[in-house]
Amino acid sequence: MAANVDLEIVGQRLRAARDKCGLTLAQLASLTGLTKAHLSRLESGERQASIGALVGLSSALGTKVSALLGEDVDASPLTAYTADVPRHHVNGLEIASCSGFDESHILEAMRVTIRVDRRPSAPVQHIGEEWLYVQSGTVDLEYDGTLYELAKDTAVHFDASRPHRMMTRDVAAELLLVSAKNASRLGQIHH
Structure with a gap:
């Protein structure tokens, strides 16, 4: 199931999260690398945020992408996701959030589908790391000015503070994307 993202509602959630943190647009811009003007347009519902921008914003605001998109956050410390989790359309992407328990930061x-009709976006940068695994199709990952062609069953791990963006060519591509929003806290993960 796919849901269109209501830009006005996402903007309202973004503004509420910024207000809750006591941040000005200038302060949030400094934390995320986005311009004040772009943030203002996101908050007013005039623009859609890229997946990278959503990850960066959620990290800076201490929330989750799923919360900005309007999904409920589960209070349980274990959350399971099935194949029919709602998908949201954002900038030529279909995003199904598979995170959400309350204390996870x-x-x-x-799960991301890059649609063929996606218009190229500007490369994004944000704090943290990303890991992605291509489940189907081919993903063109532009990373730090170099283009990498990632075929099915390829995984990559990279520093998200470097400019990056994802595209596809002839067919939609499906991938799993994991973003570690705060690299300094990764040492807390033990198995």
């Missing part, structure tokens, strides 16, 4: 996991 280190990892953000998503």
Whole structure:
């Protein structure tokens, strides 16, 4: 099931999260690398945030991408996700958030479909790391100015503070994306 993202509602949630943190647009811009003007347009519902921008914003605001998209956060310390989890359309992507228990602030996991009709976006940068695994199709990952062609069953791990963006060519691509929003807290993960 796919849901269109209501830009106005996402903007309202973004503004509420920023207000809750006591941040000005300038302060949030400094934390995320986005411009004040772009943040203002996101908050007013005039623009859609890229997946990278959503991850960066959620990290800076101490929330989850799923909360900005309007999904309920589960209070249980274990949350299971099935194949029919709601998908949200954002900038030529279909995003299904697979994260959400209330106390989780280190990892953000998503199933992402990159649609063929996605318009190229500007490369994004945000605090943390990303790991992605291509489940189907081919993903063109532009990372720090170099283009990498990632075939099915390829995984990559990278520093998300470097400019990056994802595209596809002839067919939609499906991938798993895990973003570690705060690299300094990764040492807390033990198995």
